[in-house]
């Protein structure tokens with residue numbers, strides 16, 4: 001059996017086009033242009049690549065981007081002052097502070113300073129708590145972009161997820177925990193696994209839906225995958241190639257897993273592009289809510 005490849009790049013392009021239509025409608029109807037502020041502290045080259053591609057896609061969606069690049073030694077107080085300014089700026093509807101932050105900065109403190117209405121990463125305690133408490137109705141607050149993108153691809157690939165056994169490997173605040181919450185809300189039976197889980201291969205082999213979000217390249221082997229499972233690979237590890245260029249590797253051994261799975265996301269071209277498309281989606285919805293409008297149908 002050979003798995004079908006879930007084309008996140010194509011789905012993300014379609015989602016961005018629908019977001020761009022929503023942006024055009026908001027401009028025409030209300031004269032409002034959604035604005036997204038991206039804050040990058042330090043000069044991590046990988047982070048700079050994400051910020052660059054985000055900046056280009058923000059413009060393509062018809063939104064206004066506000067890029068703030070601060071030196072790695074920026075005092076925490078200066079970063080908090082910037083967040084306060086962005087909170088107060090009516091042209092800014094979404095604020096993304098790129099993680100990880102330098103070690104001298106308390107990221108939890110910075111995230112907590114972002115106005116929950118502008119927290120398009122869904123990371124604040126308010127939005128994370130709303131997700132925990134959410135019923136089956138619409139999610140009318142920002143949800144973390146990567147898990148939201150995973151869910152969109154799963155529903156597109158499988159239809160209903162109800163009753164499926166789902167295993168999420170990785171318990172991060174950015175991905176694993178919100179992913180588990182979203183899958184429970186879709187009526188999956190969810191196990192949130194991590195580095196201390198006993199017999200992780202055996203547990204994964206019981207999963208109809210397997211989400212790998214560990215940040216460990218190719219940790220999930222082919223024989224961890226149940227035949228017919230749907231596999232979502234959230235990992236992106238950059239490795240140097242002999243020619244000096246870099247390539248991206250996921251958390252799943254793609255070759256081996258795709259011989260067993262029903263469907264699988266590739267890296268690159270899977271969840272990465274979905275993360276950015278969902279960020280734009282969250283920014284449009286935040287701008288609509290700021291204008292007193294209901295969510296755009298996307």
Ligand SMILES: Nc1nc(=O)c2c([nH]1)NC[C@@H]1CN(c3ccc(C(=O)N[C@@H](CCC(=O)O)C(=O)O)cc3)C=[N+]21
Pocket residue numbers: 049050053096097098099100121145146236248267268269270271272273275276
């Ligand atoms: N507050 C915060 N929110 C984030 O969502 C966040 C963050 N911090 N810090 C860093 C990670 C990483 N991240 C990616 C987004 C898109 C791609 C992406 O588009 N990847 C392409 C390839 C891009 C390339 O080739 O460089 C792909 O997988 O096909 C990758 C990584 C968001 N993150």
